[in-house]
Amino acid sequence: MTTSILDIGAPDTIQVDRLLSGTHRNPHRVLGSHPRPSGTLVRALKPGASSVAVITKDDRYDLSPVRDGLFSGVVPVRLADYRFEVTYSDRVELADDPYRWLPTLGEFDLHLISEGRHERLWDVLGAHVTTIGGVSGTAFAVWAPNAQAVQVLDLPMRRMDPGVWKLFVPGVTAGQRYRFRILGSDGQWRDKADPLAFAADLPSSVVHSSDYVWQDSDWLATRDSTDWSRSPVSIYEVHLGSWRPGLDYRELALQLSEYVTSQGFTHVELLPVAEHPYGGSWGYQVTSYYAPTSRFGTPDDFKYFVDTLHANGIGVIMDWVPAHFPRDDWALARFDGQPLYEHPDPRKGEHPDWGTLIFDYARPEVRNFLVANALFWLAEYHIDGLRVDAVASMLYLDYSRPAGEWVPNPHGGRENLDAVQFLQELNATAYKNHPGVMMIAEDSTTWPGVTRPTDYDGLGFGFKWNMGWMHDDLRYFSRPSRSSWQDEITFSLSYAWSENFILALSHDEVVHGKGSLWERMPGDTSAKAASLRSLLAFMWAHPGKQLLFMGGEFGQRAEWSEFGLDWHLLNDPVHAGIHQLVADLNSRYRSTKALHTNDTSPDGFTWLDVTGDVVAFQRDGDGPTLVCVANLGPTFYESYRIGLPRHGRWREVINTDSAAYHGSNIGNGGSVTTEPVPYHGCLASATLTLPPLGVLWLMPEINADL
Structure with missing residues (x-):
């Protein structure tokens, strides 16, 4: 009534x-x-x-x-x-x-947010499907301290210190699209995507609630007890959209797991999967830091993807982009009417190379947003490592800036002390919460102590990409004549133990007119294939972990394209041979402790020979020695003497010129036997047949001593 x-x-x-x-x-x-x-x-x-x-x-x-x-x-x-x-x-x-329910955000949460110390920020900000007083709905919360007012779904929100706006909206369920309507300090209304949205349909955010049940507890336990600096790490770098175009997360999970397992890689590294506007890109213009891209499915589908790779013994590393963000007016830029996430001074807050904005690392709430985001991927998606993009651009205030267009730090230097503090906080917090992950720096500078612990004034990363090795070796292998340029492939050993390195032949090396790895190799088809096989075998034997961008494992001829790889090349015996070599390199690498247990110590490496086009060295660690002999020139050597550290018979465990790899099959019949002839500082030696443009790996037959 x-x-x-x-x-x-x-x-x-x-x-x-x-x-x-x-x-x-x-x-x-x-x-x-x-x-x-x-x-x-x-x-x-x-x-x-x-x-x-x-x-x-x-x-x-x-x-x-x-x-x-x-x-x-x-x-x-x-x-x-x-x-x-x-x-x-x-x-x-x-x-x-909605207004019969008071905000549920607690005082302690607000205190942690105000201090920039909320390690699970995603638990309190964003959109959370929940039930209050028996009523189901979604609790929305957003940080916008300079806003005059904020609305969600056309409903005004309540402001709480320190600038967090909150509202519980009954009846809103997963799948609901939303944006925050913000009245900025400048008097303008703006529609903004949620910075902590768990799903997105750009430019809108999407309410998401997960019901995924993980099955990878054994994997995580093993991972967290592993010392990755002494373990095999061989990474297959993948852009999900162009690996095999048209697949969703669940299809990718099955096909990529099968492929990576057959090739013997230990990890995959995904170019950014956080939501970004342009699908044809690599994903480095992130607009939704807490949402996996919806191009391949739902957030739970992405969890299935990670879980499936873990079930197949494959770790998942993700590229992560805290160095800059795009200017899209519906995303983070001028979020509440004035610079909030970006530094307000354009000399610190705008990136001259990429036309993007730079995070304000001096602001605790912004550092909290980024550190919590890293923890979010590690905790909620069981990611096994983050490769931090563009670290060099963060470390230096004068990065790509001419004199007069950058601001020195308080000591008058060019180092960005706020970014250093952020990176140290990031790594220390990540390893505190997830001790078995890998935090990896993409850094092209000589900044000292990138992988030194933060307790010793280092940046605290676990690994660093060895950009110097990459530039030197690609330059060397692209030369038609190499005998006068040995320093380009030997110089890396002068600093190989200064950091924990990953040798990366990455996506950056197959675009922008650089040509593919295949195209960089000089000569005809046979020479290109032989040089590429030699590069890969030399790389796998060199101290450091390995990373190879997709397509490199079979000699992709064209530069990267969003439309996919040239998988038909595997029907060509030349490319099928490269493909088989990579699988064999990974298999031998994983089973040979000398190739990974002493990666960070000079005790695990000894030069044997550097003469003309021939480079030879031995690797030592737990288990038998491995000797790598590389003849990187066009000369065929029928009797080339190499010192070997042990008497007896040595097996030829890799020969890049083998017929199995579509080489000319020049070699040593599978093994060589030493003579008591001291050479190269060793008490024994052997004469080897060295194929041109070929690399041999030799290991002693333990029970075959003379």
Whole structure:
């Protein structure tokens, strides 16, 4: 039945003006239900409605219009539960009242946010499907300290210190698209994607609730007890959209697992999967840091992808981009009307190379956003490592800036001390929470101590890409004549143990007119194939872990394209041979402890020979020695003497010129036997047949000593 109300309980004009203009910072003060001596004051804001009634279990109470969609009244009962019946010209809706629920964000959470120390920031900001008082809905929260007002789904939100806006909206379920409408400090309204959205359909954010059940506890336990600096790490770098175009996360999980397993890689590294606007790109222009791209499925589909790779013994590393973000007006840029995530000084806040914005690393809340984001991927998606993009651009204030266009630090130097503090905090926090992950720096500079622990003033990374090795070796192998350029492939050993290195032949080396690895090799088809096989075998024997971008494992001829790899090349015996070699290199690498247990110590490496085009060295560690002999020139040597550290028979465990790899099959018949002839500082030696443009790996037959 319908019961008359006692009075309309109209608020004062100032409160109404603020509410209707969207500038009221505490809409719960006006809207919702408020106990009164005579009953309960109820107000509702329903623009466009002709009438609003309060519906309880037993009664119906009509509210009176105040103005412009605001309705008010005092019902003569104490309300515990109610709904609104809202009448429009074309429909009648039954809706819950968002303003009968006070914000649920706790004081301790707000305190941690204000100090920039909330390690699980994603638990309190963003959109969370939840149930309050038996009512299901979604709790929205966003940090926008400079905003005059914030709305979500056309509903005004409540401001809480330190600038967090909060609202629980009943009835909103997973799949609902939303954006925050923000009245900036400049008086302009902007529609913004949620910085902590868990899913996105750009430019909108999407409410997401996961019900995925992980099956990888054994993998995580093994991972967290592994010392990766002494373990085999062979990484296959993948751009998901162009590896095999058209596959979704679940299809990729099965096909990529099978392929990577057959090739023997220990890990995959994914170019950024956080949501980004342009699908044809590599993904380094991130706009939704907490949302896996929806191009290949849902967030739970991505969890299935990671879980499946773990089930197949494959680790998953993800490229992560804290160095810059794009200027899209619906994303992070000028989020609440003025610089918030970006540094306000363009000399520190704008990137001259990429046209992007740079995070304000001096601001605790911004550092918190980034550190928590790293933890989010490690915790929620079980990612096994983060390769931090463009570290060099973060470390130096003058990066790509001419004199006069950068601001020195307080000591007058060019080092970005705020970025250093951020990176140290990032790595220390990541390893504290997830001791078995790999934090990897893409850094092309000579900054000291990138992989030194933060306790010893290092940046605290676990590994660093060896960009110097990459540039030197690619330059060397691209030369038609190499005998005068040995320093290009030997110089890396002068600093090989200064950091924990990963040797990376990455995506950056197969675009922008550089040509593919195949095209960089000189000569005809046979010479190109032989040189590429030699490069890969030399790389796998060199101290350091390995990373190879997709396509390199079979000699992709063309530069990278968003339209995919030339898989048909595997029908060509030349390319199939390269493919088989990589599988064999990985297999031998994983089973030969000398190739990985002493990667970070000079005790594991000894030069044997550097003469003309021939380079030879031995690797030592736990288990038998491995000797690598590389003849990187066109000369065939029938009897080339090499010192060997042990008497007896040595097996030819890799020969890149083998017929199995479509080489000319020049070699040593599978093994050589030493002579008691001291050479190269060794008590024994052997004469080898060295194929041109070929690399041999030799290992002693332990039970075959003479």
